[in-house]
Amino acid sequence: MADDIVSLDPFARFRAATRARIGLGRSGDSLPTAALLDFQLSHAKARDAVHGAVDWDALEQQMPRPAIRVKSAVPDRSTYLRRPDLGRRLDPASASGLVKGAWDVVLIVGDGLSAAAVQNWAVQVVWAVHMRLSGLSIAPLVLAEQARVALSDPIGAALGAKLAVMLIGERPGLSVADSLGIYMTYGPRSGRRDADRNCLSNIHAHGLSPAAAADKLVWLITQSLRRGLSGVGLKEETPSLQPGQGSTPGQISISSD
Amino acid sequence: MAGYAVTLGGERHIFADLATLLACASPRRSGDELAGLAADSELRRVAARMALADLPLRTFLTEALVPYEDDEITRLIIDGHDAAAFDPVAHMTVGQLRDWLLSYEADTAALAALAPGLMPEMVAAVSKLMRNADLVAVAAKIQVVTAFRSTIGLPGRLSSRLQPNHPTDDPLGIAASTLDGLLFGVGDAVIGINPATDNVEACCTLLRMLDEVRGRFDIPSQSCVLTHVSNSIAAVEKGAPLDLVFQSVAGTEAANKGFGIDLAILAEAEQAALSLRRGTVGDNVMYFETGQGAALSADAHHGIDQQTVEVRAYAVARAFRPLLVNTVVGFIGPEYLFDAKQIIRAGLEDHFCGKLLGLPMGVDVCYTNHAEADQDDMDVLMLLLGNAGVNFLIGVPGADDVMLNYQSLSYHDVVGLRHLLGRKPAPEFEAWLMRMGLADASGKVPPLGGDAAPLRRLLAKGGA
Numbered sequence: 001m002a003d004d005i006v007s008l009d010p011f012a013r014f015r016a017a018t019r020a021r022i023g024l025g026r027s028g029d030s031l032p033t034a035a036l037l038d039f040q041l042s043h044a045k046a047r048d049a050v051h052g053a054v055d056w057d058a059l060e061q062q063m064p065r066p067a068i069r070v071k072s073a074v075p076d077r078s079t080y081l082r083r084p085d086l087g088r089r090l091d092p093a094s095a096s097g098l099v100k101g102a103w104d105v106v107l108i109v110g111d112g113l114s115a116a117a118v119q120n121w122a123v124q125v126v127w128a129v130h131m132r133l134s135g136l137s138i139a140p141l142v143l144a145e146q147a148r149v150a151l152s153d154p155i156g157a158a159l160g161a162k163l164a165v166m167l168i169g170e171r172p173g174l175s176v177a178d179s180l181g182i183y184m185t186y187g188p189r190s191g192r193r194d195a196d197r198n199c200l201s202n203i204h205a206h207g208l209s210p211a212a213a214a215d216k217l218v219w220l221i222t223q224s225l226r227r228g229l230s231g232v233g234l235k236e237e238t239p240s241l242q243p244g245q246g247s248t249p250g251q252i253s254i255s256s257d
Numbered sequence: 258m259a260g261y262a263v264t265l266g267g268e269r270h271i272f273a274d275l276a277t278l279l280a281c282a283s284p285r286r287s288g289d290e291l292a293g294l295a296a297d298s299e300l301r302r303v304a305a306r307m308a309l310a311d312l313p314l315r316t317f318l319t320e321a322l323v324p325y326e327d328d329e330i331t332r333l334i335i336d337g338h339d340a341a342a343f344d345p346v347a348h349m350t351v352g353q354l355r356d357w358l359l360s361y362e363a364d365t366a367a368l369a370a371l372a373p374g375l376m377p378e379m380v381a382a383v384s385k386l387m388r389n390a391d392l393v394a395v396a397a398k399i400q401v402v403t404a405f406r407s408t409i410g411l412p413g414r415l416s417s418r419l420q421p422n423h424p425t426d427d428p429l430g431i432a433a434s435t436l437d438g439l440l441f442g443v444g445d446a447v448i449g450i451n452p453a454t455d456n457v458e459a460c461c462t463l464l465r466m467l468d469e470v471r472g473r474f475d476i477p478s479q480s481c482v483l484t485h486v487s488n489s490i491a492a493v494e495k496g497a498p499l500d501l502v503f504q505s506v507a508g509t510e511a512a513n514k515g516f517g518i519d520l521a522i523l524a525e526a527e528q529a530a531l532s533l534r535r536g537t538v539g540d541n542v543m544y545f546e547t548g549q550g551a552a553l554s555a556d557a558h559h560g561i562d563q564q565t566v567e568v569r570a571y572a573v574a575r576a577f578r579p580l581l582v583n584t585v586v587g588f589i590g591p592e593y594l595f596d597a598k599q600i601i602r603a604g605l606e607d608h609f610c611g612k613l614l615g616l617p618m619g620v621d622v623c624y625t626n627h628a629e630a631d632q633d634d635m636d637v638l639m640l641l642l643g644n645a646g647v648n649f650l651i652g653v654p655g656a657d658d659v660m661l662n663y664q665s666l667s668y669h670d671v672v673g674l675r676h677l678l679g680r681k682p683a684p685e686f687e688a689w690l691m692r693m694g695l696a697d698a699s700g701k702v703p704p705l706g707g708d709a710a711p712l713r714r715l716l717a718k719g720g721a
Contacts (some may be wrong), residue, residue, distance in 0.1 A: 010716050011433065018423055018430030021655025021667075022437040026704040029673035031655070039655060043664075046626035081627055082287050113627055171590075172626045173662030192542045198540070 019175045019206075039174070045116075046172035051077055052115035056143050059109070062123045064130045067141040070094035074146035079205055081238065087148035088190075090155065098158035102226065103139035105221060106161040110147025114169030116178035121203055122167050122211055125180065128214035129165075133221070149183045149197070156188025163224055164188035170201060179204040182213060186230035196231040198224070263308040270304035275320050278312070278349025279378070279564035281305035282385040284602055288550045288563040288593035295562075300305035310352030310386055314343075317378045320406030322569075323559045328510045329520055334376055342374030351382045358383065358395045358613075372615035377508070377568040380610045384564070385448060389602060389641070392609040396645040399612040403580045405479045405500060407445050407683035409648055413534045415680035416649035417671045418581070418619070419444030422660035426453045428466055436655050436715055441668035442576050442675070442695060442702040445686035446581055446619065446649035447501060447544065449481040450519045453660055461497040468498035474693070474715070477537075477685035479580070481544050486518055486526045493529040500535050501544045501580060502526040508569030520576070527577050538685065541617075543578035544616065548573070548585040548627050549603050563593060564603070568610045575616055582611055583619035587637075588663055590625055597634030600624060604638050608647055619649035623665040632656060632664065639666055643674045650674070672702050 002164045011023030024035040031039070060067045073089040074080045080087055090098075107129065109122045126141065139159050144151055149166055156164030163186055170179040180203040185192055198220050224230045261272040272278040280294040282305035289295035296302035318338070323331045325437040345367075346354055357363055363371075384392065402410040409416045421434030431450065438444050448467055452459055460482045467480035479500035482489075486504040493499050504523060507513050523543075530542035547570040558566050567584070574582045584607035587600040594600045604620050611618035622638045624630040639650065656667035674680070681687050681700050690696035694711035697703055705712045 010712055011437070012432030014429060017427050018433055019659045020421075020430065020434045020653070021657050022422070022433050024655055024669075026669065028704070029669060031667070031669055035655065039657065040602075042657070043626070043631060050627045082595060083291065084592050085291070171662065173659070174626070174657045174664065175659050176628075176662075248625055 042174040042177075045177040046174060049114040049116040050173040054111045054115045054118045054145075056145070057135065059118070059123065060143060063141055064127055065141055067143045068097060070097065070142055070144050071092040072144065072146045072148070072151050077146075080146045084148055087146055088150035088153070090151065090158070095154065095158060098155065099162040100158065101139060102137065103159060103161040104136040104225060105133070105163045105165060106139035106142060106156055106159050107149075107226050108142040108144055108152050108155055108164060108166045110144040110149075110151060110166055110168040112147060112168035112181070114178055114180075115157070115173040116172075117169035117180040117204070118167070120178045121180040124210035125167055125203065125213055127181070128210050129217055132214055136221075136225070147229040150190075150192065152183065152185055153188045153190045153192050154190070156185065157190065161188065162186065163221060163230070165221070179207060182217055184217070184224060184230055186224045186228065198230050198234055259307075261308045261312070265300065265304050265305050265307070270308070272305060272308060274558075275316070276322050276561050278305055278309055279382060279385070279393075279565050282309045282382075283562045283564055284385070286563065286593070286599045286603070287591060287595040288553055291592055292553055292558065292563070294560065303308055306386055309382055310350060310355075312351050312382070314346060314351060314354060314379055316348050317376050317382070320376060321660055322508055322561050322565070330508060330510055330513070330569055330573060333576060334521065334569070337572070337576065338376060339373035342371060344374070346371065346374070351379070352386060354379070354383045355386045355391070355596050356517075359391060363395070363398065365398055365400050368613070369615070372613065375614060377572045377610070377614065378565060381565040381568040384606050384610055389605050392605040393576070393641055393645040396609045396612045399646070401612060401615060401617045401648065403541040403578075403617040403632070405536040405541055405580050406477050406538060407479070407685045408538055409446055409683055411579065411684065413680060414683060415643065415647070415675050415678070416446035416619075416683050417443045418446045418583075418649055418651045418663065419448045420451070420651050420653045420658065421448065422451050422653065422658050424453055424660045425562040426450075426459060426463060431466065432470060435656055438652060438668050439474070439476070439651070439715065440683075440695060440705065440712060441672045442682055442686075443652045443671050444476070445478050445683040447479050447481050447542070449483055449503070451483045451661055455484055455488070457488050457491045457495070460488045460492050461495055464492060464499055466496040475689070475691050476684075483544075483546070486522055490522075490526050490529050495534065498535070499530060499533065499669050501542055502530045503544045503546070505551070506544050506570050506573045507547070507551045507555065507557070508566040508573070509552055509557050509559055511559075512552040512555040513573070514565075515555035515557060520573070523573070525575055539580075541578050543577045543579040544581045545574040545579050546583055546621075547574070547607070548589050549607065550589040553593065554589070559619045564606055567607060568614070571611050571614045571616055574611075575614055579617060582616045583621050583649070583651065584608070585613070585621045585623065587624035587628060587630060588621065588661075591628045593682045594628065596629035597624070597631075597637075600628065600630055601634065601641070605641060605645065608642060617648045619651070619663055620647055623663055625663045635664070636670075637664060639670055639674055643678045643680070676701055696712050697710055
């Protein structure tokens with residue numbers, strides 16, 4: 001009987017409208033085996049994305065310009081998950097490798113909560129941004145291990161950059177394990193708050209494309225440098241942000257910053 | 258302050274103040290460690306519990322964890338304390354209160370009478386002396402009944418929130434997830450959407466859509482868009498069909514400021530919703546969500562451990578006669594609740610503490626992908642809460658919330674738990690399920706087979 005429902009699939013005409021796991025059928029009161037295992041596969045991908053490591057050497061080779069490698073004050077993944085405060089701080093050895101300059105923008109790539117996101121999308125986004133930015137002094141690319149969003153503050157400050165842009169792996173969901181986010185902060189320095197940043201999220205195969213993300217980011221960078229600010233004041237006038245891409249939904253936010 | 262001390266095997270353990278004592282007595286959790294408040298050894302944790310067990314309950318009447326002058330939640334707690342209701346336990350220590358709560362004497366009526374006499378900090382304190390099974394056993398004796406279009410919290414019932422979230426608020430996608438849940442008998446507590454686009458216009462659009470679906474099938478339940486309270490007030494002014502006002506609340510004035518709210522705006526919102534008179538069997542119009550770690554993440558915890566400050570949020574909730582309150586227990590992430598052990602414990606604590614204070618407590622049994630937990634662990638928490646008599650649980654299609662990117666329970670879990678424990682949905686909703694041919698004569702909601710007429714009827718109308 002349950003097979004009849006699955007095979008006839010009365011939910012067929014709804015499936016294009018949502019990625020939600022609707023019309024799964026029932027084995028008694030539980031999930032049919034195929035649906036059970038499909039869920040476990042998605043969860044496994046998400047878990048591996050959280051606990052995976054970025055191949056930084058390979059990533060650096062594909063980038064348009066030389067990179068500086070830094071680490072946060074976090075020694076390992078388990079500490080990373082427990083201590084977001086340490087993920088926002090530079091490891092002292094890394095800090096000494098950052099030389100102050102007079103840059104307009106620094107692009108930083110951080111692993112965040114999804115190694116897969118960085119692995120799959122960071123190179124394309126960095127290239128696309130570089131091809132669109134002209135007339136600005138761009139600092140060497142920074143690749144940051146065990147990074148939280150706010151690690152861009154001490155990095156940007158140490159380099160003397162007006163604007164710090166962090167590309168970072170977002171917390172994986174079951175439907176997407178490799179979503180990349182971008183956070184832009186004018187006048188980066190430790191102690192900046194979320195309200196001081198602009199965010200582009202959901203860069204992945206079914207979300208914002210690297211090219212579209214680069215378009216939006218370059219608009220934000222240009223506006224931010226022109227007006228000398230970032231965050232809430234700038235976001236309100238951003239014309240083209242799609243719902244869910246300009247902010248974090250839900251009132252209790254998950255601190256991946 | 259005087260401080261508290263206990264001597265164990267010749268070693269004297271000193272706790273500088275009440276907040277330190279409570280924090281050190283808490284079961285280990287990552288949020289208290291992150292805040293630097295946790296006991297630094299297992300021995301010190303037990304020492305703190307021993308000192309706490311001997312602490313007179315009256316201490317909480319005079320020692321505020323956040324100063325009265327600085328915090329409207331403290332003022333709410335102290336000014337609203339019912340001394341007459343407190344009287345039966347006024348002579349007790351925290352340890353004696355635990356013994357009494359577990360005693361046969363503390364029955365449903367006695368616990369209901371006590372609720373207004375308890376302060377959040379007393380309730381948090383006694384929970385720290387209880388094992389998980391104690392938290393289940395006492396909570397199971399407590400009944401909190403509320404109503405709007407359905408009646409929630411009656412004995413033998415287990416209600417559910419249907420959560421049909423969609424990453425772009427697509428109406429057809431939301432309708433599909435809603436209809437799928439109705440087929441499982443989910444949605445008797447509320448059909449509640451977390452909107453992807455969070456503004457007044459989007460809120461009004463979703464409210465009209467939900468009301469249209471509810472009206473078309475004549476569903477005896479209520480809908481809610483989980484937007485900021487100020488948006489709900491504006492939606493009422495614009496004439497939107499709003500049943501319930503939602504708001505996340507926390508346990509200190511500063512943390513609530515982080516949510517952009519205070520007690521005054523909550524009162525204004527309650528009046529706005531009441532003015533619409535949309536309830537048919539009751540007039541509880543507020544829906545609150547809470548969760549351990551919210552105050553710390555807002556940097557507004559005042560040095561109080563995350564479980565105690567969470568219980569202070571329940572004092573906010575109970576001032577507004579809510580229809581529903583739930584902790585979003587595993588949503589906040591591993592820096593606050595590291596793994597399944599911590600999430601399960603926190604879920605049981607939150608449910609127990611809310612119920613003891615007289616709240617219609619539900620739980621979002623949930624976790625994120627960076628926490629050390631999986632669906633097996635949610636099964637454990639769900640089964641425990643079912644036995645604890647939880648008012649409602651949250652269900653999403655296949656346990657996968659495609660908008661908020663976390664995992665809750667599935668519709669399957671809700672129907673399975675009801676059948677396993679012999680619990681039924683809210684009575685008005687149960688009758689509707691029978692009218693729709695979705696429930697059988699025994700009240701169970703079986704898999705739909707054969708021509709599945711009810712299913713086809715619902716889906717045919719649902720996409721119209």
